[in-house]
Amino acid sequence: MAQHAVIVEHVSKEFILRHNRAMGLKTRFLALFYKGKRERREHFQALHDVSFTVEQGEALGLLGHNGSGKSTLLQIIAGILQPTAGRVVTHGRIAPLIQLGVGFSPELTGMENIFLNASLYGFRNKDIKTRLKAIIEFSELAHFIDTPLKNYSSGMQMRLGFSVAAHLDPDILLADEILAVGDQAFQDKCHDKIAELRRNGMTLILVSHSREQVNKFCDQFLRLEYGRVVETGRLEQNPKESARWLTAL
Amino acid sequence: MQTSTIAPSSASAVGFARYWQYRDLVRNLVTMNLKVRYQGAALGFLWSLGNPLALIALYDIVFTHIFRTALHNYVLYLVVGVLHYNLFAMTVTQSCESLTGASGLLQKIYFPRILIPAASLLFNLVLWAVAIFVLVALYPFLGGVYHWGLLLYPFALLLYIAFIWGLVLAMSVLQVEFRDLKHMVEIAMMFLFWLTPVVYDLTTIHSALFKAIIGLNPLTQFFDLFHALLYQGVLPQWSNVLAAGVWTLVSLAVGMTLFHRKARMLVEEL
Numbered sequence: 001m002a003q004h005a006v007i008v009e010h011v012s013k014e015f016i017l018r019h020n021r022a023m024g025l026k027t028r029f030l031a032l033f034y035k036g037k038r039e040r041r042e043h044f045q046a047l048h049d050v051s052f053t054v055e056q057g058e059a060l061g062l063l064g065h066n067g068s069g070k071s072t073l074l075q076i077i078a079g080i081l082q083p084t085a086g087r088v089v090t091h092g093r094i095a096p097l098i099q100l101g102v103g104f105s106p107e108l109t110g111m112e113n114i115f116l117n118a119s120l121y122g123f124r125n126k127d128i129k130t131r132l133k134a135i136i137e138f139s140e141l142a143h144f145i146d147t148p149l150k151n152y153s154s155g156m157q158m159r160l161g162f163s164v165a166a167h168l169d170p171d172i173l174l175a176d177e178i179l180a181v182g183d184q185a186f187q188d189k190c191h192d193k194i195a196e197l198r199r200n201g202m203t204l205i206l207v208s209h210s211r212e213q214v215n216k217f218c219d220q221f222l223r224l225e226y227g228r229v230v231e232t233g234r235l236e237q238n239p240k241e242s243a244r245w246l247t248a249l
Numbered sequence: 250m251q252t253s254t255i256a257p258s259s260a261s262a263v264g265f266a267r268y269w270q271y272r273d274l275v276r277n278l279v280t281m282n283l284k285v286r287y288q289g290a291a292l293g294f295l296w297s298l299g300n301p302l303a304l305i306a307l308y309d310i311v312f313t314h315i316f317r318t319a320l321h322n323y324v325l326y327l328v329v330g331v332l333h334y335n336l337f338a339m340t341v342t343q344s345c346e347s348l349t350g351a352s353g354l355l356q357k358i359y360f361p362r363i364l365i366p367a368a369s370l371l372f373n374l375v376l377w378a379v380a381i382f383v384l385v386a387l388y389p390f391l392g393g394v395y396h397w398g399l400l401l402y403p404f405a406l407l408l409y410i411a412f413i414w415g416l417v418l419a420m421s422v423l424q425v426e427f428r429d430l431k432h433m434v435e436i437a438m439m440f441l442f443w444l445t446p447v448v449y450d451l452t453t454i455h456s457a458l459f460k461a462i463i464g465l466n467p468l469t470q471f472f473d474l475f476h477a478l479l480y481q482g483v484l485p486q487w488s489n490v491l492a493a494g495v496w497t498l499v500s501l502a503v504g505m506t507l508f509h510r511k512a513r514m515l516v517e518e519l
Contacts, residue, residue, distance in 0.1 A: 108284065116281060122270050125273045
């Protein structure tokens with residue numbers, strides 16, 4: 001029986017945008033005389049009443065333009081942001097690959113960063129030691145693992161970040177356009193790894209600009225526009241005829 | 250399998266077990282800070298002794314050769330005071346930047362937020378432990394007396410750390426909203442030093458007003474405990490213990506309340 005992995009119920013998120021936010025006394029003083037320097041507050045509704053359910057082992061593609069609320073939604077699911085209204089229930093360990101290089105400290109070596117990164121997910125150091133070899137091997141960084149991270153290229157940091165997250169057996173992977181970075185060979189490797197994890201029952205929520213990628217990976221999709229769900233649908237994953245649209249709901 | 254609910258009203262009823270799961274995160278954060286701080290320095294870790302030893306030497310010269318103090322074993326008095334004041338000043342000052350400095354982590358992944366100030370406190374305690382070893386080693390040579398009351402010192406220290414912990418929580422979370430706080434705290438620490446019996450003894454103060462102000466300083470209560478146990482070699486007065494306990498409760502109550510109230514919305518302000 002499939003269990004719900006992520007339930008999002010009527011989630012709304014409002015940010016308070018502070019234009020010209022007065023941080024210093026000087027600005028505050030000037031604001032008394034100049035209207036243009038005054039702080040203006042604007043309530044910005046990033047998400048309007050978003051609801052959906054993802055079953056365990058399913059993959060959901062989040063589509064939408066820049067600023068449509070995809071990343072905010074991901075951050076709420078990850079527990080980083082609190083929704084203004086509604087609730088999110090998740091079952092299992094979440095690995096948010098929201099920005100590359102979570103918890104990466106530039107002064108520390110790649111090796112030290114693996115431990116720091118994994119402990120941010122709540123792992124014990126001794127558990128990491130057993131996975132260390134696999135993590136380093138997958139990232140293809142064995143030669144650089146003892147050099148400080150500040151000497152890594154952004155692609156190398158990405159490889160390390162993905163490798164750590166993928167080897168921690170996440171139950172739910174939140175990927176924010178991460179698959180768009182890196183060279184083709186490594187991208188393919190990431191795709192294979194995600195497919196492998198999904199076969200073992202991992203749930204995936206993938207933010208993407210590309211319909212093609214969503215078609216390839218996801219069982220259902222959801223399109224956001226200005227914080228509202230404008231389109232949802234299911235996709236049939238057919239191995240022979242990969243990426244065939246079913247009728248949108 | 251862990252289940253979590255994220256909703257605006259859900260009380261963060263997470264027990265200690267939840268934090269305990271993350272114990273290696275705190276450990277890694279502390280070792281990371283230590284490594285980064287003393288990276289490339291030839292004396293490394295020993296530098297944590299530099300500041301307190303320099304202060305003690307300086308005050309000893311000033312107060313035995315320039316202003317004459319009536320206190321016997323003055324160096325011991327100084328060492329006890331300076332070390333404990335340093336713990337307070339370092340920890341509280343650095344706690345201001347603990348959350349703002351960790352914005353990179355806080356914005357990308359969820360973990361119990363309280364672990365960041367906890368790691369900051371622990372980091373300072375580790376540095377301070379080096380200094381306290383020096384005190385233990387030098388204790389008999391500076392004129393310290395061994396007595397059964399010394400067994401109470403760990404409890405006094407724990408009370409002091411609990412008092413500091415309350416302030417650490419409050420400062421870390423307030424700094425996110427008031428970025429001036431850190432600069433204010435730094436200056437306050439300089440004033441507080443002279444309002445605490447560190448280089449002088451309360452009996453040498455004649456001004457009644459000044460005496461009253463010093464009495465209102467919570468640190469005075471703790472320093473009376475430390476001086477009684479480590480310097481005079483007597484048991485502290487109950488009134489001091491009680492006052493220190495009350496200050497600790499106040500600090501913890503304020504710190505915990507502020508932190509739990511602010512922690513949930515913290516990320517948006519970073």
